[in-house]
Amino acid sequence: MTRGNGTSALGAVSAGSALRRRLKLLIVDDSNIVRRRIERSQQFDSIEVVGSASNGVEALELFRATDPDLVTMDLTMPQMDGIECIARLVALKPAVRILVISALADKATAVDAMEKGANGFLNKPFTDRQLNEAIAELLRGR
Amino acid sequence: MLQEQELKTFVEGTTNYFEIAAQQPASVGSPYLVTEGAPAVHDYTGIIRISGRREGVVYFTAPKAMLTVLLMKMQENDFSHENMRDLVGEVANTISGNARRDFGNEFVISVPSVLAGEQSQPPRVPGARSFVIPINWRSHSAKLVVALK
Numbered sequence: 001m002t003r004g005n006g007t008s009a010l011g012a013v014s015a016g017s018a019l020r021r022r023l024k025l026l027i028v029d030d031s032n033i034v035r036r037r038i039e040r041s042q043q044f045d046s047i048e049v050v051g052s053a054s055n056g057v058e059a060l061e062l063f064r065a066t067d068p069d070l071v072t073m074d075l076t077m078p079q080m081d082g083i084e085c086i087a088r089l090v091a092l093k094p095a096v097r098i099l100v101i102s103a104l105a106d107k108a109t110a111v112d113a114m115e116k117g118a119n120g121f122l123n124k125p126f127t128d129r130q131l132n133e134a135i136a137e138l139l140r141g142r
Numbered sequence: 143m144l145q146e147q148e149l150k151t152f153v154e155g156t157t158n159y160f161e162i163a164a165q166q167p168a169s170v171g172s173p174y175l176v177t178e179g180a181p182a183v184h185d186y187t188g189i190i191r192i193s194g195r196r197e198g199v200v201y202f203t204a205p206k207a208m209l210t211v212l213l214m215k216m217q218e219n220d221f222s223h224e225n226m227r228d229l230v231g232e233v234a235n236t237i238s239g240n241a242r243r244d245f246g247n248e249f250v251i252s253v254p255s256v257l258a259g260e261q262s263q264p265p266r267v268p269g270a271r272s273f274v275i276p277i278n279w280r281s282h283s284a285k286l287v288v289a290l291k
Contacts, residue, residue: 031235033218033228040217076235076253103232103239106246125163125236 022048023139024066028059028085029074029101034124038072038101041128042135056080056088063089068096070138073118075102075109083116090117097138101126147244149173149288152200153275155240156286159233160279164215171276171283180266181274181287183257185209186226188234189264191252192241198267198290200241202233208282227256237286267291 025047029035035052042049050066053059055077063071071089075082086098100113103124110121119141122134153170160168187203209226218225234254241249257264270291277284 031228031232032220033213033216033225033232036218036220037216103235105239105243108246109242124232124239125159127162127165 022046023070024048024050024068025070025072026050026059026062026066026068027052027072028054028056028077028082029072030054030077031074034074034101038131041131043128043132044135044139046139047135056082056085059085060088060092063092067093070135071096071098072101073098073113075100075104075113083112086113086116086118097141099134099138101131101134148196148290149273149275151240151244152237152286152288155237156202156233156275156277158240159236160212160277163232164212164279166215166279168277168279171278173273173275176272176274180263180289181272181285183260183262183264184284185258185260186230187257187262187264188230188232188237189255189257190234190238190241191255191265192249192290194250195245195248196290198270198288199265200234200237200286200288200290201264202230202237202277202284202286203264204230204233204277204284205282208279208284211280211282223258227258231256 023046027035027038039049050068051062053062057079073082089096098118099120100118101122105123120134120138157168183203185206187201189199189201191199209229210221213221231254238251241251267289270289272287272289275286277286
């Protein structure tokens with residue numbers, strides 16, 4: 001990421017660019033259909049999808065490589081589940097915003113995810129509108 | 143004996159998927175009981191295993207033609223074998239989520255597994271009868287099978 005130092009014209013331009021830069025989104029879900037759906041359906045010009053992972057282990061690798069600002073996170077996944085992955089991502093970057101997207105509709109699961117550091121919860125299945133509202137809510141919290 | 147509320151939870155989990163993901167509701171046909179053997183399966187089957195207060199399996203089995211149209215309705219253009227498997231797995235996942243919400247810790251529910259091929263056979267549950275609930279959507283018909291004891 002480019003950061004301006006605020007002492008020169010070039011620095012000011014860089015700072016402006018940094019402010020306007022698109023937010024990086026990492027999609028984590030073991031379903032290829034769901035990953036593609038999120039990528040296709042999110043309607044924010046301010047968001048750039050930088051990667052998608054099918055389990056928690058892959059998500060951690062991609063997270064380190066791409067440094068995303070936002071993450072959509074499934075919970076039931078092989079190798080490393082979403083709850084553990086959330087805790088690890090937040091430990092790496094406390095400012096990351098995480099939207100859980102899961103079919104697990106019980107309150108205990110949602111509370112567990114929030115306690116680990118998730119910022120929002122969207123139940124599967126979801127409509128495009130529900131997805132975009134949930135992402136908008138996530139952005140409002142930044 | 144299977145209770146009405148249990149059945150309702152599984153059925154709603156299934157119909158909910160069509161209504162939200164495809165924006166087109168599915169209808170439920172007349173349920174029937176299979177007392178001998180196991181109900182025939184379609185091309186793809188998503189299964190959850192249940193233990194705890196109840197023991198058995200719940201599965202959604204659908205023909206490829208239905209899944210293809212469902213994918214189209216979801217704006218998906220990859221109709222590969224893997225995506226078909228993925229789709230029935232997601233339906234099973236939704237059924238599982240509904241059951242966890244409604245039954246909490248009474249039911250221990252497995253991560254969904256998927257079978258492909260009409261010759262495949264979901265696990266048998268000795269002593270459990272299979273309730274078959276036809277799930278009709280557009281011109282296609284799938285089955286939700288609940289075999290719990």
